[in-house]
Amino acid sequence: MSASQRSLRNPFAGLPLVRFGEQREQFDPSGFGGELRILNALPDGRIQTQSESPQLAWADPSEAADRVLLGHYQGILYAVQWRQPQPQGPLPPAQPPYPDLRMHAQLLDDFEAGLAAYARAMVIWHQRHRHCGLCGASTTSEAHGHRRRCSNADCATEHFPRVDPAIIVAVSCGERLLLARQASWPERRYSVLAGFVEPGESLEDCVVREVFEESGVVVRECDYHSSQPWPFPSGLMLGFTAQTDREDLTLDDELEHALWLDPEELVAAIAAGRLRPPSGFSISRRLVEDWYLERRGQSLSAAVAASRAAEPD
Ligand SMILES: [Zn+2]
Structure with missing residues (x-):
């Protein structure tokens, strides 16, 4: 058995999503033509699931939310969105339907587990890179959430998701x-x-x-x-x-x-x-x-x- 075959058996691996790669700059979701499915996340990366089953929940688009386009598969476009915590607002729900993926992954099928893992990693990266590591200015999301750029024009450093x-x-x-x-x-x-x-x-x-x-x-x-x-x-x-x-x-x-x-x-x-x-x-x-x-x-x-x-x- 090859390493690629062995990796396919590892949970979270082998997600068959088509990632946009080079098309991320120009991609227009409104012209996609297929269904859009959006995951709701908390800023700590937890992903919303359905209340009556362990499966992932699909949300309505929220204008006020940060969003990352994840990719498409079988004519469906997948994204994840989350809201910044409000300083005086209510605490986000700590209980399901926002379970800890570490405990919950075994209840999901391979596709949803891989999608939730990818979405979780992207949300956490965004939340931890809201300021530039070089000059400290705020950063903004670009390329449908696959890059952040420093807002200080003299710096303008690009930051990419890290692993x-x-x-x-x-x-x-x-x-x-x-x-x-x-x-x-x-x-x-x-x-x-x-x-x-x-x-x-x-x-x-x-x-x-x-x-x-x-x-x-x-x-x-x-x-x-x-x-x-x-x-x-x-x-x-x-x-x-x-x-x-x-x-x-x-x-x-x-x-x-x-x-x-x-x-x-x-x-x-x-x-x-x-x-x-x-x-x-x-x-x-x-x-x-x-x-x-x-x-x-x-x-x-x-x-x-x-x-x-x-x-x-
Ligand atoms: Zn900077």
Whole structure:
């Protein structure tokens, strides 16, 4: 399987939207000819859903709102709009129908999850770039929300949506996989290691540094696996697999616990409820599942189910 095929299986990835690219400057939505569907968002990037179902809600156009045109698909044009908070106004609703996408994504189909992730990232970028980073003047939205420009004529710097790359890596030593947890995570939840790419390093440099800093493990080789948009708030997760020769662990303050598990130990730990694998809509779950599949030729969830069925009551 190629990296492009692996990435397509990651939630939020593979959104089949036609983005406007070079046409953004001249594009006239009124001449599109198809249906316009607009998402309502809060300034913090939460997207409105329907009150009677988990699906995304479609709003009427609001003249007073900021808006980004996202793209079109099958004759439908998609956009997201949001209003600036009023200093004296009522607080925005904190409860559904504006759920946290991190919790809600698993209830959406692939298209709506990808669309909500894209919309969320754009709203958050706009809200965090309302002033120029060079001169401090206000910025204004251009190109249907895909660029901001400094309003100071002497500066006029253009600002583009940013993405923050982070690596996430399944480290193995022979037949054993390294899993770790942070104290702030839900009880018994374990995942593979991850961290932000720093200026001046390649992705592979970052894998080696992050794994060593967090666990003391020296990575010998690493390979790219797949990627996943991660709009919390502006991440791009870059998945890797890596190998090491030594299992010695020296944990930093970020990690509460780490351990090495072979495929059978992993299945037994999950089946017995001693270990909760990463969330089902994360690339970390995919890395763990692919690690198991590669070694045992069957899916991790099937192995866990078989293990539970074989347990005497
Ligand atoms: Zn400026």
